[in-house]
Amino acid sequence: MTVTALFTAISVVLSVLESFLPTFAVLPPGAKPGLSNIIVMFSALSLGVPQTVFIILTKSFFAFLMRGAVAGLMSLAGGILSGICMLFVFRKLKIIGCVGAGVLSALCHNTGQLLVSFLTVGTWAVFGYAPVLLIVSVVTGVITGTLLKASIPYFKGLEKHFSKEMEK
């Protein structure tokens, strides 16, 4: 419980901080690095299915509160798709490393968001942005994947520390 709450809080803080940052000079408009995905990936890797679902739902709820209904739905659709993908990658597909997981997670997230855009705007023209998102996913995915690999020991430490606290 404590551990899930802690990681949920970290992921929400990361996504809120990210939305405050001005559009990254290197990234095209609308594209974000997806730092909170690092937490979802770690959760899928180490915490478990219900914990991961909880983090994704809370994250979308905060997106809904901060940026409105469309953003909330986009976050939810992207989160669910990338969550399923990450659980699968970390549990079944051992040949994929952290960078590959980051890229797949970003791709799934963008696919979910495009689907919601398509349903909201009602035109195939939204998929015109897909090529840009494909390229951006690779760049941001490599970054989040590398950050995930670097932070796993620290996250594991946190997880262990707070699970012990609970036993006392």
Added chain:
Amino acid sequence: MKKLFTRADLIIAAVALLSGLALLCFKPSGEGETAIIRVDGKEYKRIDLQSTENFEITVNGVVIACENKEIYVKSSTCPDKICVGAGHLTKSGQSAVCVPNRVSVEISGKGEGTPWAVTG
């Protein structure tokens, strides 16, 4: 423990990157004839680009302007301005979409009715 980087990762990244680049190179070239403005997925206005006068209209906070047979999104209330970034539309198949305001502008060519259309 998960490795940082594997051969499978390289393949995933390369496929995504290359398909993105390939799709970007695929540019619409046909002369645009009609501009269709859609709001909430429904057709709102259809403009014949060859015969239209210059104009400016505002729908859902999106200002769409037409100058010299080119249509473009001049400004929008949305945060990301991807629609404005789409620039001037002239070729068949080009489009500018504003997801937060649910407005889109698409160009269709001669003869083709509304190739990109779906009823929302």
